[in-house]
Amino acid sequence: MASRPTPDQVHWLTGQFCEDSKEVTYQRSITSRVQFEACLSLIVAACIFGMFSISDYSLLGLTKEYYLLVAMRCVVVVLCLSLALIIYRWGGYADSAWLHALPLWVLATGIILIVPLRPDSLSTQTTAVVVATMAFYLLIPNLLKVVTLASLYLSAGFIVSAVLFADITPMTTLRIALLLIMANAVGFFALLRLESLQRKQFSLLHEERHQNCKLLKEIAHRKSLETQLRTLAERDALTGLNNRGHFIKLATALLHRSQHENMPFSLFMIDVDHFKKINDTWGHSHGDWVLTKIAEVCSQSLRPMDVIGRFGGEEFVMALPNTGPEDAQMVAEQLKKQVAELPLKEGMSELCLSITIGIAVAHNEKTTLESLIKQADQMLYVGKRDGRNKVVMFQI
Numbered sequence: 227m228a229s230r231p232t233p234d235q236v237h238w239l240t241g242q243f244c245e246d247s248k249e250v251t252y253q254r255s256i257t258s259r260v261q262f263e264a265c266l267s268l269i270v271a272a273c274i275f276g277m278f279s280i281s282d283y284s285l286l287g288l289t290k291e292y293y294l295l296v297a298m299r300c301v302v303v304v305l306c307l308s309l310a311l312i313i314y315r316w317g318g319y320a321d322s323a324w325l326h327a328l329p330l331w332v333l334a335t336g337i338i339l340i341v342p343l344r345p346d347s348l349s350t351q352t353t354a355v356v357v358a359t360m361a362f363y364l365l366i367p368n369l370l371k372v373v374t375l376a377s378l379y380l381s382a383g384f385i386v387s388a389v390l391f392a393d394i395t396p397m398t399t400l401r402i403a404l405l406l407i408m409a410n411a412v413g414f415f416a417l418l419r420l421e422s423l424q425r426k427q428f429s430l431l432h433e434e435r436h437q438n439c440k441l442l443k444e445i446a447h448r449k450s451l452e453t454q455l456r457t458l459a460e461r462d463a464l465t466g467l468n469n470r471g472h473f474i475k476l477a478t479a480l481l482h483r484s485q486h487e488n489m490p491f492s493l494f495m496i497d498v499d500h501f502k503k504i505n506d507t508w509g510h511s512h513g514d515w516v517l518t519k520i521a522e523v524c525s526q527s528l529r530p531m532d533v534i535g536r537f538g539g540e541e542f543v544m545a546l547p548n549t550g551p552e553d554a555q556m557v558a559e560q561l562k563k564q565v566a567e568l569p570l571k572e573g574m575s576e577l578c579l580s581i582t583i584g585i586a587v588a589h590n591e592k593t594t595l596e597s598l599i600k601q602a603d604q605m606l607y608v609g610k611r612d613g614r615n616k617v618v619m620f621q622i
């Protein structure tokens with residue numbers, strides 16, 4: 227049973243992809259280059275074809291045949307130049323291969339028509355046909371099928387014309403035929419190899435791009451997973467604040483920097499008053515909501531250099547670098563006021579929301595974050611004991 231061709235498989239005889247859609251994609255990818263190169267090659271070919279009128283003159287002089295030849299050459303040159311322009315403007319050969327075939331047929335007809343007008347210079351013309359055949363295959367960019375048909379037309383037309391008008395012997399006819407068969411075979415296989423190699427290169431490039439795309443997607447996916455993991459490792463799921471571990475890491479760095487710069491550093495321990503009662507009265511979801519609202523208020527009151535974290539349960543912690551006792555007291559009072567003024571959920575109107583804040587300020591280089599947390603926690607306890615809704619500062 228014949229196996230199905232793979233998308234990258236190239237046909238052994240046409241040099242094109244076996245899969246039509248892939249071939250069209252390939253042809254479209256090279257359209258602009260082919261258009262430019264075909265246009266350039268046709269202009270050069272037309273000029274060379276026209277220039278041969280000089281050798282016509284040296285052979286024929288100003289005879290009727292010479293004028294006919296010049297007229298024919300002019301028609302071919304004009305047609306080729308016009309077609310070159312049309313191809314340059316509109317000639318994507320994925321859609322209009324016939325347009326690329328046309329100038330080859332015009333040139334071939336022109337070459338064939340020289341024989342009846344200049345039958346004496348057959349050997350020169352045979353050389354010209356061989357060169358033209360090679361140029362068709364290799365220099366004028368075109369599809370192998372299109373080139374092969376035009377070249378065979380040129381060879382067959384030339385031989386018929388030579389037999390009819392140049393009065394050649396059967397032996398000479400055979401020699402010319404063999405020469406043209408050889409030129410066609412060499413041109414055909416050279417172009418077949420070129421077409422196959424170009425398409426294989428295209429496939430490899432395509433595959434490489436595809437793999438790169440996959441790799442970029444994979445990298446993006448991994449980066450997003452990494453971000454998610456980092457968030458999970460550093461953030462508190464309910465409030466989105468830093469979790470205890472990450473807060474300690476960030477606050478320790480801030481404390482060290484303040485100590486290095488000889489600047490004060492304050493730490494707040496914040497605890498929601500009678501939070502258990504909120505849970506018991508309105509349920510855990512309302513308790514959660516209150517915690518997120520308080521977290522929001524605290525975050526909004528921070529400066530960019532401050533750091534906040536959820537320490538556990540209904541307890542928050544804030545680190546304020548470059549903040550001395552007076553400023554810390556002021557910020558804490560302001561925070562306490564903002565929490566008390568928080569608009570509450572429907573049905574919670576009788577709740578008097580308040581927080582107690584314990585403050586510790588680092589005074590010398592030896593103070594550690596651990597000791598500051600301990601002192602602020604002690605002040606929190608004092609504030610709770612003294613009736614809650616208080617700001618208490620650790621005094622040395």
Ligand SMILES: Nc1nc2c(ncn2[C@@H]2O[C@H](COP(=O)(O)OP(=O)(O)OP(=O)(O)O)[C@@H](O)[C@H]2O)c(=O)[nH]1
Binds near residue numbers: 505511
């Ligand atoms: N809704 C909710 N409740 C929590 C969460 N974490 C801890 N809690 C509750 O918070 C309550 C803390 O109660 P307590 O330690 O007695 O403190 P309190 O009621 O605020 O009393 P004081 O701090 O002395 O004013 C407990 O009932 C915990 O179950 C949470 O993430 N969500």
